[in-house]
Amino acid sequence: MILDLYNYWVVIALMMVGFYSVIVRGNLIKKLIGLNIFQTSVFIFYISVGKVDGGTAPILVDGVTLYSNPLPHVLILTAIVVGIATLALALALVVRIKDAYGTVEEEEIREIDEQ
Template sequence: MSVLGLFNYWIVIVLMMLGFYVVIAQGNLVKKIFGLNIFQVSVFLLYISMAKVDGGTAPILAPHISLYSNPLPHVLILTAIVVGVATMALGLALVVRIKRAYGTIEEDEIAAIEGELP
């Protein structure tokens, strides 16, 4: 398969690295959560890409449809999306609590405050 034929997978890898980089490099906790979300979404794309069958339609049970995409990864990713949403909601809720407790959501400022605690 040519390089362009793997287009989806290139996008997956670029998104994955972008998200991962944001998680590691950003000091802002909200940005970290969004980086984490991009990282997770790239994996959703990986699964959806592998489910695609050339020339296949949506997996619907109908008399004239014989060639269709693999529905199993779709179902798996529906579950993973729910998990991703829950993770993001919990992460952002924690950021709100951290903001109230520390007065900042910057990692280095939090570390400085924690460094003075016993």
């Protein structure tokens, strides 16, 4: 039972490390790295769902009958693209924030805004 699911649990731990970094870190870039880890871990979770014991990669070859599930792969390909797109936009924002505020630390930005 536990061995059946250990994969998922490690992945959950990964997600949470990323999630924690997003919430708790004050540096905008660090937050984004956390977000990145969070998302990547969700990708691992999906791909784990598609794993079939004894199967091979879903590229049709004569004589092979057991393949891993291709659908999660497709979904995650899309999700990876979405992830990098979000990251690019976020980093562009960070660059502009640095220009406008002179810092990329959340606390300092808040202080400047309150003045």
